[in-house]
Amino acid sequence: xxxxxxxxxxxxxxxxxxxxxxxxxxxxxxxxxxxxxxxxxxxxxxxxxxxxxxxxxxxxxxxxxxxxxxxxxxxxxxxxxxxxxxxxxxxxxxxxxxxxxxxxxxxxxxxxxxxxxxxxxxxxxxxxxxxxxxxxxxxxxxxxxxxxxxxxxxxxxxxxxxxxxxxxxxxxxxxxxxxxxxxxxxxxxxxxxxxxxxxxxxxxxxxxxxxxxxxxxxxxxxxxxxxxxxxxxxxxxxxxxxxxxxxxxxxxxxxxxxxxxxxxxxxxxxxxxxxxxxxxxxxxxxxxxxxxxxxxxxxxxxxxxxxxxxxxxxxxxxxxxxxxxxxxxxxxxxxxxxxxxxxxxxxxxxxxxxxxxxxxxxxxxxxxxxxxxxxxxxxxxxxxxxxxxxxxxxxxxxxxxxxxxxxxxxxxxxxxxxxxxxxxxxxxxxx
RNA sequence: GUGAGAGUAGCUCAGCUGGUUAGAGCACUGGAUUGUGGAUCCAGGGGUCGCGGGUUCGAAUCCCGUCUUUCACCCCA
Numbered sequence: 163x164x165x166x167x168x169x170x171x172x173x174x175x176x177x178x179x180x181x182x183x184x185x186x187x188x189x190x191x192x193x194x195x196x197x198x199x200x201x202x203x204x205x206x207x208x209x210x211x212x213x214x215x216x217x218x219x220x221x222x223x224x225x226x227x228x229x230x231x232x233x234x235x236x237x238x239x240x241x242x243x244x245x246x247x248x249x250x251x252x253x254x255x256x257x258x259x260x261x262x263x264x265x266x267x268x269x270x271x272x273x274x275x276x277x278x279x280x281x282x283x284x285x286x287x288x289x290x291x292x293x294x295x296x297x298x299x300x301x302x303x304x305x306x307x308x309x310x311x312x313x314x315x316x317x318x319x320x321x322x323x324x325x326x327x328x329x330x331x332x333x334x335x336x337x338x339x340x341x342x343x344x345x346x347x348x349x350x351x352x353x354x355x356x357x358x359x360x361x362x363x364x365x366x367x368x369x370x371x372x373x374x375x376x377x378x379x380x381x382x383x384x385x386x387x388x389x390x391x392x393x394x395x396x397x398x399x400x401x402x403x404x405x406x407x408x409x410x411x412x413x414x415x416x417x418x419x420x421x422x423x424x425x426x427x428x429x430x431x432x433x434x435x436x437x438x439x440x441x442x443x444x445x446x447x448x449x450x451x452x453x454x455x456x457x458x459x460x461x462x463x464x465x466x467x468x469x470x471x472x473x474x475x476x477x478x479x480x481x482x483x484x485x486x487x488x489x490x491x492x493x494x495x496x497x498x499x500x501x502x503x504x505x506x507x508x509x510x511x512x513x514x515x516x517x518x519x520x521x522x523x524x525x526x527x528x529x530x531x532x533x534x535x536x537x538x539x540x541x542x543x544x545x546x547x548x549x550x551x552x553x554x555x556x557x558x559x560x561x562x563x564x565x566x567x568x569x570x571x572x573x574x575x576x577x578x579x580x581x582x583x584x585x586x587x588x589x590x591x592x593x
Numbered sequence: 594g595u596g597a598g599a600g601u602a603g604c605u606c607a608g609c610u611g612g613u614u615a616g617a618g619c620a621c622u623g624g625a626u627u628g629u630g631g632a633u634c635c636a637g638g639g640g641u642c643g644c645g646g647g648u649u650c651g652a653a654u655c656c657c658g659u660c661u662u663u664c665a666c667c668c669c670a
Contacts, residue, residue, distance in 0.1 A: 167661095215670075237654050239670065273667095275663080278663070285668095394613090402667095431669095432668075455670095477670075510628085540627080540629055543630085548630040550629045569628090571630090576630085578629085
């Protein structure tokens, strides 16, 4: 009986595995370069942890289970609650700022579609304990720093940046009641996805005052931070939010990525916990969902029972990223292919045992080596070596029988040299 | 959870309005080639046509259900 793979999961055959490793290695390398330390937690947690942050509806979107002690658990759909828990546990002992990253494997019980599966990897990093806008800028910078190392340019992707604090201040300045914010956020977040007329209709339903509605629309259409004051009465709260955003953009300019960054008031993000700067990075064509997203969440640690400590961070999944990199031709050209350093072959049928010995000697010196199990002719062995992408072939021939000399064949150029066995092995030793 | 398309060899697909024994390319294995590889040529293996039921003398083909998959919606941590 054939058992199919589970819905929304992927099998990583060697060729897919090299791609996955290349992406994750890139994430980790950039994290370390930007001063982050790696952490990880368990792949399941108490179900309650996710309900605290996201409410009861979330239970349907995750894989939950009960252990034999009757504990309600869930496979992690995100790692931020784990991070909050871990930080809270040792909050007084940890030096600030806390700059940590992780690449957790996550599961969500959603219906799979393009760029979204039920099991995936997500790069997360956060700066905890710093409330200055430069920390938000560093989060955005680090995301872009990775993406540009893959070869994506500012013509391919843009970081769209806004601020929850700004949006709230603007809505308040326009006379909108705070109780309306959450439903309004959901609508504003969809603005660019809806036809303009549909958006206007839905907005009118929520904001009957046409003057208020048109000023909201005007704000949402802005393209730079400088224009804000021309549309909205800049009271103190709005002014503060503008100052913060300007500081973020100024820092991004100093870090050299301003080409990638734009102000976009349409970036709201679904999650209620964001409190300040929010951002998403999108492909310029706009056919894919967001490559990554993040922002400031100053209340989360307190919500998880800890002290009020400011935090900002981001998450980037592997699915959309891989689609984009593939479409841009940046995967096949950069992901390392299989490579075998040595393939040991024999030309003298009496020396098959020597083949095993030499392969073992090469391996024990830290180099990769294979040989053929088929014991066929040299032609066959070389063919097998070629299919394994061997760099060099070591051929045991009559010269070995006579003088202990090996033929070393460079598979790329076809050149061959005769080398004494002892010398060959000593040159394999690490310096 | 809602809606639409798809499912034939490992992969990409052909197979007409139902009609003998289900095909191709690529991949894989072997041979041409017992001291020289990626090319070429030849041969071979591999399919309960996703699964279950129905209609029919006869189903890969038509109908229903189901599973998987793709895309969109809801949601998006």
